[in-house]
Amino acid sequence: MSKKVTPYKDSQLNKKQQVEQMFDNISSDYDGLNRVISFGIDVKWRKKVIDIVASTNPKSVLDIATGTGDLAIQMERTGASEIIGVDISEGMLSIGHKKVAQANLTDKVILQKADSEALPFEDNKFDAITVSFGVRNFEDLEKGLSEILRVLKPSGTFVVLETSVPTRFPFKQGYNLYSKFILPTIGKMFSKDRVAYKYLSESASKFPHGEAFNNILRKVGFINVKNLPQTLGSATIYTASKTS
Numbered sequence: 643m644s645k646k647v648t649p650y651k652d653s654q655l656n657k658k659q660q661v662e663q664m665f666d667n668i669s670s671d672y673d674g675l676n677r678v679i680s681f682g683i684d685v686k687w688r689k690k691v692i693d694i695v696a697s698t699n700p701k702s703v704l705d706i707a708t709g710t711g712d713l714a715i716q717m718e719r720t721g722a723s724e725i726i727g728v729d730i731s732e733g734m735l736s737i738g739h740k741k742v743a744q745a746n747l748t749d750k751v752i753l754q755k756a757d758s759e760a761l762p763f764e765d766n767k768f769d770a771i772t773v774s775f776g777v778r779n780f781e782d783l784e785k786g787l788s789e790i791l792r793v794l795k796p797s798g799t800f801v802v803l804e805t806s807v808p809t810r811f812p813f814k815q816g817y818n819l820y821s822k823f824i825l826p827t828i829g830k831m832f833s834k835d836r837v838a839y840k841y842l843s844e845s846a847s848k849f850p851h852g853e854a855f856n857n858i859l860r861k862v863g864f865i866n867v868k869n870l871p872q873t874l875g876s877a878t879i880y881t882a883s884k885t886s
Contacts, residue, residue: 649661664838799883806846818847866882
């Protein structure tokens with residue numbers, strides 16, 4: 643089980659409320675800082691997620707923790723006729739709505755506010771569900787994953803892209819140095835929320851990855867669980883499905 647890491651340790655708000663507040667605060671900086679912090683490699687990782695989803699020929703796709711809608715917008719390439727992105731942050735979604743309009747996809751990509759642990763959709767609705775850099779922000783990980791399983795169609799595809807920690811020397815040591823010192827420093831320099839990127843780094847290092855996360859997916863009820871490490875293990879793509 644993941645350790646509960648919160649952005650604002652002195653806050654009286656619960657984790658979900660703190661995460662919502664944090665992403666509202668950094669929404670205007672988020673896209674640009676993501677490119678800088680990941681050296682642009684996150685674009686390549688997302689493309690792989692798109693390719694995995696596209697290979698299943700989905701008609702309906704749900705992108706959870708969609709943020710500013712990057713992945714939801716790119717899901718247009720899968721050929722899906724229904725694409726919905728959900729997030730708890732109004733700040734992130736407001737930017738996402740503008741990006742959807744700029745891409746002329748307002749008739750195809752819908753972004754809406756919703757809680758990943760109480761999804762406003764009927765059972766067995768979506769052919770594919772994705773979460774990109776969002777599962778570690780769930781307040782109750784197993785509850786959120788169970789909700790995803792509920793709304794996924796039988797034999798549907800679930801794909802998670804999440805940061806992970808390299809295990810081999812010297813990549814592990816280099817990753818720890820970067821995440822503990824360099825990433826928070828960049829965040830402080832370019833974001834008005836000085837603690838947000840410290841939290842993002844800390845939560846990534848403590849979140850279960852690899853086989854540990856595979857086991858959580860299996861416990862919840864997913865089958866055909868696999869993990870695909872990316873870029874020396876600094877991120878991982880997880881795939882799973884639901885029994886038919």
